[in-house]
Amino acid sequence: MRRLALVFLLLTAARLVQAGGVVPKFPVAAIAAPLRENAHAVMRLHDETMQVKSVGRTISTVHRVTTIFDEAGAHWASETVYYDEFTSVSYLRGVIYNEAGQGVRQLRASDVHDRSLSDGFSLASSGRGKTVDLQQPTYPYTVEFEYEVVSNNPLFYSSWYPQPAEQLAVEQSSFRVVTPVELPLRFQERHLPAGVSLVRSKVGPFDAYFWEVQNLPAVEDEPDSPPVSEYTPAVLTAPTSFEVQGHAGSLTSWQGLGQWSYDLNAGRDVLPDALKARVAALVQGETDERARIRKVYEFLQANTRYISIQLGIGGWQTFPAASVAGNGYGDCKALTNYCMALLKAADVTAYCALVRADEPDIRTEFPSSQFNHVVLCVPLTRAARPDTVWLECTSQTNPFNYMGSFTGNRHALLVTPEGGKLVRTPSYGATDNRLARLSDVYLDAQGSATASIRARLTGMEQERLSSILHGLSATEQKQRIGDGLPVANFSITKLTLTPDNRAAMPALVQILNLTLPNLAAASGKRVFLTPNLLSRLPSLPAAVGERQTDIWLARAFSHADTVRIHLPATLKPESLPAPVKLTTAFGTYSSQVQTLPDGTLQYIRQLTMPRTRFSRTDYPAYVEFRRKISSADKVQLVLLKTDS
DSSP, X not given: OHHHHXXXXXXXXXXXXXXXXXXXXXXXXXXXXXXXXXXXXXXXXXXXXXXXXXXXXXXXXXXXXEEEOSXXXXXXXXXXXXXXXXXXXXXXXXXXXXXXXXXXXXXXXXXXXXXXXXXXXXXXXXXXXXXXXXXXXXXSEEEEEEEEEEESOTTSOOOBOXXXXXXXXEEEEEEEEEEETTSOOEEEEESOOTTOXXXXXXXXXXXXXXXXXEEEOOOOOOTTOOXXXXXXXXXXXXXXXXXXXXXXXXXXXXXXXXXXXXXXXXXXXXXXXXXXXXXXHHHTTOOOHHHHXXXXXXXXXXXXXXXXXXXXXXXXXXXOHHHHHHHSEEOHHHHHHHHHHHHHHTTOOOEEEEEOTTSOOOOTTSOSOOOOEEEEEEEOSSSSSOXXXXXXXXXXXXXXXXXXXXXXXXXXXXXXXXXXXXXXXXXXOTTTSEEEEEEEEEEOTTSOEEEXXXXXXEGGGGHHHHHHHHHXXXXXXXXXXXXXXXXXXXXXXXXXXXXXXXXXXXXXXEEEEEEETTOSEEETTEEEEOSOOSOOOOOOOOOSSSOOSOEEEOOOEEEEEEEEEEOOTTEEEEEOXXXXXXXXXXXXXXXXXXXOTTSOEEEEEEEEEOXXXXXXXXXXXXXXXXXXHHHHHTOOEEEEEOOO
């Protein structure tokens, strides 16, 4: 059938040419039916070529054509071409096609916007890009983009991700690298489909590498699945040798990359004498090494602020520490280098560490430039037992020695005089990421209630509230927290957020008072109340067909909820739900309701889950675990109206 369809399209094209018409390009009807299934968009064509011109220069060209079926796929109608002081965009072209494949509009100069794209933490980005948005109001339609980028920063080679997202099918995608023989390509293939392999050839004095995939059906978005990059095709590439603005380096090992970074920034940690004397006075008499580090870190936070500068070679070379001291600001590498210099003045040795922040961990088996951020690593050399302090130097509010979800639970490259060394940043388990909440609910005879809630959150559990506290006004805080409450009808009468960063694990205390009209439902002489006020975990859908991905529980946590329900004299419990206890590899859960001596009903719920990975074949058991929790979380108390 597909062959007959192709013959039909060719005959139609021939008739159009004979009639003097325009042959349609990329008509939607030409997309094979299997590629439409579960797809918000189809990548019709994605051809990328990287030419390595020399040890210090590359040229990349990209040609991408995408058919978009609905609003969920509309972001594929946008394109952003990044550039910086060492990268230039030679051209950017685009065309919009209708469903029949007829061109309806060319990309105009006014469609291209040059914008700052700084993300507030990146290591080596000038944060600029040429952005285009060709979204159309009527579906389906097709967009075509072509652009070329010339880079004098070959520390970053192109990598190929032909299927970078769920619900995206791929008709055809190819990747070509052409490099001088004396600069052999380093690459790593990941999850290539059966039958797809590297094709190598010679093009004069160059080696050519070529990969191509075709007809990849869309990958479904499955609950609790790993990042899509972990199971879709990819080819990672990196240079053997590179040179950025006269600074040459080797990228065949982590040691080599770290050595290049160290040499590039050596000698830029010199402070003014007056500041060194001030630091010495700050820590004078303090014999505890950790306390000395804390004093310096708090001095840094009180006297500097983050500004995205990204000057220096490709964003890798820091501003001198003396410059940060004079200006009071810097980017991530400048502030980290400055903090390292301050600690040096306090007689504490520290090392900058490259890390990939806010993204999946690096591929440790493939030395290459995979980092986007810098933090500070401080080994405790005088402690009774070996330990390390980690400092995020770009934040004025980040707790001392806390990496959290942003940079924790991953690898970092320690930059030392002997070169680079891979180390792990702190890991945070269920005992670190805790929520302990006590709620007093006062129910009246009509089923309405007020609630006084006190919650203490630690580790990653406090991060969301901490960002609300430091980033929003009091009114906005109430709005944001209210949006996250799992109750239908309420008003917030009191809200306070109080951080406690002096503890070993950062903590935040939340006080929340609510009015809850019609919290309990009445039916005749009975009143029904769900005692689980704020901690309901939803169930998961059963897999349709065979699940394709592993189960990835990305964050460990421990939740403990106690709800004390104070009843009026006219309501008595008729029946209480049976206790529930679940113990599985996925986690442990328990809930129970008991009557206290004073007649108060007390509901206690506990849930602990690990950060781990399970086989996709375990998904039915995981669904059952979540179903039982969801069912227990919805259980109701039955209260009986009395005349007393």
